[in-house]
Amino acid sequence: MNAREDLTYVYAAVPDTREVRASLGGLRGVSGAPVSLLAAGTAPVAFVVSRVAPDEFDERTLKARFEDLEWLEGVARAHHEVVQTVARHDTVLPLRLATVYQNDDRARRALTDQSRAFTERIALLRGRSEFGVKLYVSPAGSTDRTGRTDGAESREGAADDASLTPGKAYLRRRRAQHSAQETRYRYAQEAAARVEALAPRFSTHRVRHPAQTGALAGPEENVLNDAYLVPHDRAEEFRTALAAAVEGLDGVRVEVTGPWAPYSFATPSPPSGPGAAGEGAAP
Amino acid sequence: MTASRPTESLPGRQVALVDLLDRLLSGGVVLSGDLVLSIADIDLVRISLRALIVSVDSEADPLAPPDREGTVNAPPDRERTVNAPPDRERTVSAPPDRERM
Incomplete structure (x- = not known):
C-alpha cells in the first residue's frame, strides 16, 4: 500500500x-x-x-x-x-x-x-444532549466578576483596622482572608451537594471529569467538572435550576456549557477486562 | 424528536478549548484494531498536555447504571474532594509544567 x-x-x-x-x-x-x-x-x-x-x-x-x-x-x-x-x-x-x-x-x-x-x-x-456543569471558587480577597468584593472579607477585615498597628491589621486581614476562603470551599461543597441533589430530576447519567487545572483553565479554581446527559426539552429548566442552586453562596460560581454532542457518554460498554470495572476504577 | 434541537444555543461563541479537550481527549468512542492511529494510543499526550488538561482516564461506560460514584467529597479514588490538591496525574512522574506555551 x-x-x-x-x-x-x-x-x-x-x-x-x-x-x-x-x-x-x-x-x-x-x-x-x-x-x-x-x-x-x-x-x-x-x-x-x-x-x-x-x-x-x-x-x-x-x-x-x-x-x-x-x-x-x-x-x-x-x-x-x-x-x-x-x-x-x-x-x-x-x-x-x-x-x-x-x-x-x-x-x-x-x-x-x-x-x-x-x-x-x-x-x-x-433525544438527549450533554451539558457540562462546572463549579468555580474565586480566590479570597479577589473581587468576583461583577466587581463585588467578597462579603466575608470586607466585614471581618475592615473592622476597626484603624485602631491596629499595621502589622496586626495585616495579620487580621490575612486571617479574615483565610477564613473567607474556607467559607468558600464550604460553600462549594454545599453547591456541589445541591447540584447533585437536583440533577436526577433532569438527567439520568453523569460523568465526572477531573477538575480543570493548568494553563488553559483560567484564573478561578475549578472544583467540579461534571457532564450530564439531559433530554433536549429539559435543558432550559436544568440551566435555571443550576443557576438557582448557587444563589447565596458567595465566591462560588456555576458554569453550564453545552449543549454538546454526547462526547462523554459515547463509549460503548467496554469488553470486560482490566479497567472495565467501572467509573473510578483507577489503574 | 428532530424538532428544535438546542444545539444552536452558543451563537458565535467559541467553546473553551479546555472544555473541548476534556471531551475530545477522554470522551468519544475509542475504536481499536486496524487503525493507523488513535489518540488513545498516544501516551505522550499524558505528558505533554497534562498541564493543560488532565482527563485522559475515563474508559468506563457512562451509561451503565449510574450513581456508583458519590458526591464531591465521597470516594477518594478520583480525588473529587473540593479541597484536593491539583495533583491527579497518576501515570507520569515527569516534572510538572513542561508544556510550552
Whole structure:
C-alpha cells in the first residue's frame, strides 16, 4: 500500500439518513477537507469521514503534533464543528479525536464490525444532549466578576483596622482572608451537594471529569467538572435550576456549557477486562 | 424528536478549548484494531498536555447504571474532594509544567 495515499479520518457514527447526508453538504473538516458519509452495506449507521494527508497524520508525525497546542486546537475545533453540525440533525456518536484509518475500506470494515453496538448506543442517546456543569471558587480577597468584593472579607477585615498597628491589621486581614476562603470551599461543597441533589430530576447519567487545572483553565479554581446527559426539552429548566442552586453562596460560581454532542457518554460498554470495572476504577 | 434541537444555543461563541479537550481527549468512542492511529494510543499526550488538561482516564461506560460514584467529597479514588490538591496525574512522574506555551 502506497504510504502517500490519503488516510480516512473518522469523526463520528451517525444514522444513515437523507437529512444527515444533506447536512454534510459544503461542510469542511480537519485540514479543510470536504466531509462525507461512509456507509457500509445495509448498516443503519455510517461514519462521518474526510481525507487527511498521510504526512500529517502518520503515527510519528502525530505524536510530535500532539505536542503542538496550536495544531491540536485546530484539529479539535474542526472535529468538533463537524460533530456539532451533524448533531443538529440527528443523534451523533462522536469518536475520539484523531481516529484515523489507512483507507475507506478499513474504516468500513470497522464500521461493519461495530454497527450493532453503534446503533444501540445511538438509540440510548437519542433525544438527549450533554451539558457540562462546572463549579468555580474565586480566590479570597479577589473581587468576583461583577466587581463585588467578597462579603466575608470586607466585614471581618475592615473592622476597626484603624485602631491596629499595621502589622496586626495585616495579620487580621490575612486571617479574615483565610477564613473567607474556607467559607468558600464550604460553600462549594454545599453547591456541589445541591447540584447533585437536583440533577436526577433532569438527567439520568453523569460523568465526572477531573477538575480543570493548568494553563488553559483560567484564573478561578475549578472544583467540579461534571457532564450530564439531559433530554433536549429539559435543558432550559436544568440551566435555571443550576443557576438557582448557587444563589447565596458567595465566591462560588456555576458554569453550564453545552449543549454538546454526547462526547462523554459515547463509549460503548467496554469488553470486560482490566479497567472495565467501572467509573473510578483507577489503574 | 428532530424538532428544535438546542444545539444552536452558543451563537458565535467559541467553546473553551479546555472544555473541548476534556471531551475530545477522554470522551468519544475509542475504536481499536486496524487503525493507523488513535489518540488513545498516544501516551505522550499524558505528558505533554497534562498541564493543560488532565482527563485522559475515563474508559468506563457512562451509561451503565449510574450513581456508583458519590458526591464531591465521597470516594477518594478520583480525588473529587473540593479541597484536593491539583495533583491527579497518576501515570507520569515527569516534572510538572513542561508544556510550552
